[in-house]
Each structure stands twice: as structure tokens, then as C-alpha cells.
Amino acid sequence: MDNSVMLEEMLNNANTAIKENRYEDASSILEEIISIDPNFGKAYNHLAYLYDTKFRAYEKAETLYTLCLEKSPEYPxxxxxxxMLLSNLEKWEDLKNLLDKAIHVVGITKSTIYNEYGIMYEQQNKFDTAIEYYKKSALSTIDNNALKRIKTSIDRTKQKKAIHYDL
Structure with a gap:
């Protein structure tokens, strides 16, 4: 069996373990993938996801995401x-740099990235900039549910702006 096919199969097994809430099993499989091929970036992403969302070890997750970015910068x-991690950690400069790269990745959903810019600026009370990015997100989506969420984000940001300037 081709090595890349085997690694993808192992990654699928890790995904199955994650879906079945077998996080330690998934982690072991992902570590094994990395030991076989340290350049298999997808494994770093999946392992980072576990450390971020399941193990709540944010520093380790950030390190693993950074490794994935080095190994597989084309992986949407x-x-x-x-x-999401950088936003939760309020690492705004790092997040902006990441989003600036992401918007140029082939296969990325631009509306999602524009929405992330909007969230980032909203969290920093940069309401006009946030609204502009939410509008870009709205204009680049064809998903009606996403459009409704974006409209809600714009309305919420406008309300925050009004409150902020009333203070």
C-alpha cells in the first residue's frame, strides 16, 4: 500500500475515533501518523483540534496548528x-496575519474568512470595520442560513456601536 494512502486511511480512523468521542485513541493514531511522516500536515491540524477543543491545552494546540501551517499551508x-483558537485567546495580531493568508488559499470559503475578520474587529470594538467585513461575508456567500447569521451579526454590531457611542 502506498504510504500516502496508508496515512490518509489512518487519518480517517482518527476522525472516526473523534466522532465516537474516543479522543485518546484518536490522539494516539495522529501521533503515530506524525512519527511515520513528520511532514503530514493534516495530522497536526487534527491533533491541534483535539488539544484545543477536547483537552483544552491551548498552548499545545497553537504549536500544533503552527506546525500544520508550516507543513500544509494549502489545507483549508x-x-x-x-x-477560532486565536480568536478565543484574543491574539488579534496573530489572527489578522492568519486571516490575511487564509483569504488567498485555494478552496477556502471566503465568506467564512470575512466573517472571522468581522468577529475579530467586533471583539476589539472596531465596529465600522467589523460591519464592512460582515458585508463582504454576506456578498460572498450563497448560503441562505449563513446570510441570516451575517445579517444578525451586522445588526448586533450596529447595536453595540450605538451603545458604545452613547457611553
Missing amino acids: PLYYNFA
């Missing part, structure tokens, strides 16, 4: 996952 899921 990395950007969505890493953006």
Missing part, C-alpha cells in the same frame, strides 16, 4: 480551526 480546515 487549518485556517478555520486555528482562527
Whole structure:
């Protein structure tokens, strides 16, 4: 069996373990993938996801996402996952740099990245900039549910702006 096929199969097994809440099993499989091929970036992303969302070891997750970015900068899921971590950690400069890269990745959902910019600026009370990015997100989606969520984000940001300037 081709090594890359075997690694993808192992990654699928790790995904199955994650879906079945067998996080330690998934972690072991992902560590094994990395030991076989330290350049298999997807494994770093999946392992980072576990450390981020299941083990709550954010520093380790950030390190693993950074390794994935080095090994597989063309892997779209990395950007969505890493953006959420950086946002939660309020690492705004790092997040902006990541989003600036993400917007140029082939296969990335631009509306999602624009939405992440909007969230980032909203969290920093940069309401006009946030609204502009939410509008870009709205204009680049064809998903009606996403459009409804974006409209809600714009309305919420406008309300925050009004409150902020009333203070």
C-alpha cells in the first residue's frame, strides 16, 4: 500500500475515533501518523483540534496548528480551526496575519474568512470595520442560513456601536 494512502486511511480512523468521542485513541493514531511522516500536515491540524477543543491545552494546540501551517499551508480546515483558537485567546495580531493568508488559499470559503475578520474587529470594538467585513461575508456567500447569521451579526454590531457611542 502506498504510504500516502496508508496515512490518509489512518487519518480517517482518527476522525472516526473523534466522532465516537474516543479522543485518546484518536490522539494516539495522529501521533503515530506524525512519527511515520513528520511532514503530514493534516495530522497536526487534527491533533491541534483535539488539544484545543477536547483537552483544552491551548498552548499545545497553537504549536500544533503552527506546525500544520508550516507543513500544509494549502489545507483549508487549518485556517478555520486555528482562527477560532486565536480568536478565543484574543491574539488579534496573530489572527489578522492568519486571516490575511487564509483569504488567498485555494478552496477556502471566503465568506467564512470575512466573517472571522468581522468577529475579530467586533471583539476589539472596531465596529465600522467589523460591519464592512460582515458585508463582504454576506456578498460572498450563497448560503441562505449563513446570510441570516451575517445579517444578525451586522445588526448586533450596529447595536453595540450605538451603545458604545452613547457611553
